[in-house]
Amino acid sequence: MSNVPSSSAVVAAHAPEASSASRTVALVGPPNSGKSTLFNRLTGLRQKVANYPGVTVEKRLGRTSLQGQDVLLVDLPGVYSLEPRTEDEQVTHDLLRGRMDDVPKPDAVVLIVDVTNLGRQLTLAGPILSLGLPTLVVLNMADDLKRRGGTVDVDALAEQVGTPVALVSARTGEGLSAVGEFLQGALGVPRPVELPIISNVPSCRQWSAELGKRARYRAPLPSNWTRRLDGVFLHPVAGPLIFVMVVLAVFQTIFQAAVPLMDGVETMIAVSGGWLQSALPESWFRSLLIEGIWGGVGSVVVFLPQILLLFIFIGVLEDSGYMARAALIADRTMAKVGLEGKSFIPLISAYACAIPAILSTRTIANQRDRMATILIAPFMTCSARLPVYTLVIAAFIPEEPVYARTATMIGLYLLGFVAAVLTAAVLKSSVLKSARTPFLLEMPSYRMPTLRSIGLRLLDRAKIFLRRAGTVIMATTIVLWFLASVPLQNGEPPEIAESVAGAIGRTMEPIIEPLGFNWRIGIGIITSLAAREVIVGTLGTIYGMEADEGSLELQSALQSDLTLPGAIALLIYFAFAMQCMSTVAVVRRETGGWKWAIIQFVYMTALGYVCAFAAYRILS
Amino acid sequence: MTSNSPATLAELREGEEACLDRIDLPEPEARRLMELGFLPGTRIAAARSSPFGDPRVFRVDGSEVALRRETAARLMVRESADIRGG
Ligand SMILES: Nc1nc2c(ncn2[C@@H]2O[C@H](COP(=O)(O)OP(=O)(O)O)[C@@H](O)[C@H]2O)c(=O)[nH]1
Numbered sequence: 001m002s003n004v005p006s007s008s009a010v011v012a013a014h015a016p017e018a019s020s021a022s023r024t025v026a027l028v029g030p031p032n033s034g035k036s037t038l039f040n041r042l043t044g045l046r047q048k049v050a051n052y053p054g055v056t057v058e059k060r061l062g063r064t065s066l067q068g069q070d071v072l073l074v075d076l077p078g079v080y081s082l083e084p085r086t087e088d089e090q091v092t093h094d095l096l097r098g099r100m101d102d103v104p105k106p107d108a109v110v111l112i113v114d115v116t117n118l119g120r121q122l123t124l125a126g127p128i129l130s131l132g133l134p135t136l137v138v139l140n141m142a143d144d145l146k147r148r149g150g151t152v153d154v155d156a157l158a159e160q161v162g163t164p165v166a167l168v169s170a171r172t173g174e175g176l177s178a179v180g181e182f183l184q185g186a187l188g189v190p191r192p193v194e195l196p197i198i199s200n201v202p203s204c205r206q207w208s209a210e211l212g213k214r215a216r217y218r219a220p221l222p223s224n225w226t227r228r229l230d231g232v233f234l235h236p237v238a239g240p241l242i243f244v245m246v247v248l249a250v251f252q253t254i255f256q257a258a259v260p261l262m263d264g265v266e267t268m269i270a271v272s273g274g275w276l277q278s279a280l281p282e283s284w285f286r287s288l289l290i291e292g293i294w295g296g297v298g299s300v301v302v303f304l305p306q307i308l309l310l311f312i313f314i315g316v317l318e319d320s321g322y323m324a325r326a327a328l329i330a331d332r333t334m335a336k337v338g339l340e341g342k343s344f345i346p347l348i349s350a351y352a353c354a355i356p357a358i359l360s361t362r363t364i365a366n367q368r369d370r371m372a373t374i375l376i377a378p379f380m381t382c383s384a385r386l387p388v389y390t391l392v393i394a395a396f397i398p399e400e401p402v403y404a405r406t407a408t409m410i411g412l413y414l415l416g417f418v419a420a421v422l423t424a425a426v427l428k429s430s431v432l433k434s435a436r437t438p439f440l441l442e443m444p445s446y447r448m449p450t451l452r453s454i455g456l457r458l459l460d461r462a463k464i465f466l467r468r469a470g471t472v473i474m475a476t477t478i479v480l481w482f483l484a485s486v487p488l489q490n491g492e493p494p495e496i497a498e499s500v501a502g503a504i505g506r507t508m509e510p511i512i513e514p515l516g517f518n519w520r521i522g523i524g525i526i527t528s529l530a531a532r533e534v535i536v537g538t539l540g541t542i543y544g545m546e547a548d549e550g551s552l553e554l555q556s557a558l559q560s561d562l563t564l565p566g567a568i569a570l571l572i573y574f575a576f577a578m579q580c581m582s583t584v585a586v587v588r589r590e591t592g593g594w595k596w597a598i599i600q601f602v603y604m605t606a607l608g609y610v611c612a613f614a615a616y617r618i619l620s
Numbered sequence: 621m622t623s624n625s626p627a628t629l630a631e632l633r634e635g636e637e638a639c640l641d642r643i644d645l646p647e648p649e650a651r652r653l654m655e656l657g658f659l660p661g662t663r664i665a666a667a668r669s670s671p672f673g674d675p676r677v678f679r680v681d682g683s684e685v686a687l688r689r690e691t692a693a694r695l696m697v698r699e700s701a702d703i704r705g706g
Contacts, residue, residue, distance in 0.1 A: 080655040085648060117682035120657055201654040205681075219682065226684075230668050230677070239671040328686050332672045335688070365652070438649050438691035440656060443677055443684040 022070040024104050025183060026096060028128060029112035030121055031078030032444045034140040038112055038170040039075040040456050069184040074103060082127040087362030096131055108134040108187050115139035118217050122208035126196045134187035135163045143169040150220030157215035162191035226445045233325050243329055250313045251406050254306055261305035269298040288481050295544030296477030296537035297469050299554055303387040304465055308458050310383055314352055315457045319449035327441060337421050338428030340439045343373040350380035354583045358590055368434035372427045374590055375600050378583050379420035381413045384532040388574050391536055395555040396567040415575045473537050476527045480541055496546055516566025516616040532579045565619035569612040577608030630692035632666035638697035639663050645694045657681030
């Protein structure tokens with residue numbers, strides 16, 4: 001995070017010079033009211049991406065600097081009330097009351113609501129105002145309100161709630177200067193107004209209906225788009241068909257469209273590596289740089305375009321509102337294995353990464369359902385598996401027939417899904433059995449995803465991916481390079497097989513030999529306990545050090561190390577085994593102890609081993 | 621069109637509307653529903669269901685919320701009106 005002024009509309013606002021002491025402002029609102037969009041508007045690219053490894057994502061922090069006034073913005077999970085029932089609501093509840101260790105009690109609150117449904121959304125205003133903190137009520141989606149012919153008298157509403165109100169569009173940036181003025185202005189507590197009985201929902205709702213009346217609120221006409229699109233996406237025949245087609249299109253694209261981009265990155269890495277090789281004098285340092293870092297980190301970075309493509313799809317599906325429909329379609333299946341449809345959403349986000357998925361289970365009210373979802377989430381094919389799958393598939397599955405590779409990839413995704421669902425069924429019918437809690441899911445309106453929001457997501461992802469490449473992967477690569485370079489023999493680095501790393505690999509060879517893996521793969525399995533994609537970097541380093549001439553094509557090197565049955569076994573092992581220490585750490589934290597984290601680790605790894613063994617036996 | 625009025629939300633067919641009378645669920649769950657707009661006295665319309673028939677989307681208080689049939693069956697309704705002309 002830096003302190004350069006944000007490029008957003010906020011900075012343009014002229015306001016009295018405020019003190020430079022940092023102030024904390026919490027962003028609160030119901031789900032889908034546009035909190036994240038507003039947050040991104042206000043903080044630009046300077047938000048803290050706190051997804052890795054094992055750090056909190058329950059609240060996003062962002063800084064925005066307004067004419068010397070440093071503001072720490074806290075984006076909280078969406079809530080309908082301040083009654084703490086789910087973990088998510090607990091976080092919001094505690095933070096607003098200053099009971100959070102790592103964030104100071106907020107100096108002010110920005111309550112953001114969707115103005116196209118003012119009455120319902122302002123139900124939250126009663127509980128928020130009763131906190132007695134300086135508050136700004138942001139009526140978001142002004143563009144939508146206007147387009148569909150709704151109106152509201154902002155001043156009259158401000159009069160009624162006794163605190164400033166701003167009508168804005170977080171999407172277009174309209175009206176945001178008022179938010180900036182509030183954030184840097186003198187914060188005054190709301191003028192006392194008559195509040196509803198905040199623990200009583202009907203009372204809150206009645207109160208907000210009264211507010212709407214006094215503010216001469218005219219609700220917009222219903223959006224026909226949403227109904228029409230639901231007619232298609234939830235159609236008994238077309239719905240599931242589209243669902244399947246979307247999935248197929250995603251896979252085909254991440255496979256086909258990514259190839260030229262990945263080739264481009266690969267060339268860049270090869271060229272820069274070659275250039276370094278010729279520019280530097282021969283030394284151990286050059287060897288570390290070229291064989292270790294370029295070979296190791298470089299072979300992972302190649303997969304950046306593919307991962308970003310996947311995130312474009314996930315972003316579009318999430319932002320458009322289709323994800324909630326997918327959850328609806330999937331609910332029947334989820335019900336069969338004893339989970340609620342809500343579990344589907346964390347499971348879908350586990351396709352990106354299990355860690356945010358595990359954290360997002362906090363919205364599940366039923367603790368046993370939540371636990372089951374946490375335990376099965378790492379089976380979903382996360383993006384860190386993608387480099388491993390792509391590499392092995394490209395090396396072993398023929399390009400013809402056309403769909404062979406895509407089909408293998410889909411098969412692996414299905415494998416993870418089936419393992420997750422069966423595990424859930426077992427858990428839910430035994431140790432985690434529970435009475436069913438009602439499935440409630442608000443269906444957001446369909447909205448056109450914006451380039452801005454997708455772009456920000458991609459940037460986030462690219463940052464996370466590259467940071468991982470620069471830390472975890474770089475570190476394991478360097479350690480590996482050293483272990484592979486000692487002990488020196490007559491002052492020269494040994495053959496890798498004779499090195500410490502080689503010794504470790506060969507020690508574990510008897511264990512993995514039944515799966516068709518040799519000691520090099522063994523080293524990869526050990527290093528990739530840190531993170532799955534590390535195995536690609538590790539093999540890149542090992543082959544790079546073994547090759548006489550610079551870098552060797554990773555794919556062809558792999559072909560000499562594995563047979564086809566061994567390659568399939570490797571894919572299956574990676575589909576199931578828990579090769580990710582960050583996930584273990586998060587599971588330990590979220591389940592409140594080592595017990596489930598260890599059970600999960602052992603279960604997944606054992607399942608991976610047994611299935612890989614079976615596959616290797618059957619195929620060879 | 622309907623001879624006997626539906627007694628619960630689960631009996632509403634697509635396009636039908638009814639007035640919520642009471643929620644026959646324990647407090648925390650009833651409260652959750654109320655926060656989403658299911659307040660006694662509110663008019664609720666049945667909209668599309670999932671392609672597999674369950675859960676169904678209900679239009680309530682300006683938004684759309686999906687409920688499983690088992691939950692909808694605990695929401696008691698009064699008088700129904702076939703506003704969409706069946
Ligand atoms: N039309 C319109 N859409 C908006 C506006 N602000 C946010 N959205 C959209 O509303 C959806 C939900 O926004 P998001 O920021 O993810 O909401 P959150 O769940 O509260 O964080 C997204 O599809 C946004 O693009 C706005 O001012 N106008």
